[in-house]
Amino acid sequence: MKITTYNANSIRSRIEILLRWLEANRPDVLCVQETKVQDDQFPLEAFSGSGYEIIFRGQKKYNGVAIFSRRPLTEIEWQLPDDPLVQARFLKAKAGKVVIVNTYIPQGQERDSEKFQYKLEYFRLLKDYFKSRFDPKEKILWCGDLNVAREAIDVHDPKGLWGHVCYCKPVQDALEDVMKWGFVDVFRLFHQGPGHYTFWDYRVHNSPNLNIGWRLDYLMATDSLAKTCSDCSIDVEARMGEKTSDHTFLTAQFDL
């Protein structure tokens, strides 16, 4: 079972690249973040011939998540319990034997802002959700744009960027606290070194070619699922070609 996560930064702007990428790569499940479209305007028709069932939860302008799947999606949940803002950042469904939790974690704007507090709160709520709803022995994949670089090797300039809302102690601790419940960062099972990124800021000129990036997107698997993982990779090529999002595709293969 092949599972991919991708921050689209507007799904309506990525229809062509998504169709082409899905055709070429055929993951069983694709989790998308930042669809930036209300549900009644989701471009369902564009994907109708793709062979994927799609569930989505969006809002106007910001956020929005979707799950594409070649197998039936069951046990769907549309929002994170107790999320005080009820934004479209969460989708959970079961595909085959795997529970998929697709999240777009708040970016946090500035360290002293309410949005940053909301980001920290979001991780706490997620931990409560996993704790109250599941057993870490189950096969669960938590994935998405987590808006956190876990360690120094996950950013291009660890000294200069330290303190950023996506690279500072409070968010790292908040993420690790969820990880402690029972998740493995599947990408790191296969790649231990620096320089592997999933995000290159548009505003930094030529950042993909200079590899001025961040690792902000993750596939986190519980132990029993991580044990079945035979490969995990970032599609850097997709970012080099024509205009895509400033994130790229992160994919893992699970032999289930």
Add this chain to the structure above:
DNA sequence: ATGGTGGCACCGCCA
């Protein structure tokens, strides 16, 4: 190397 961009919906906000 935090914006020089990009996207959405409006005339600014968010990343």
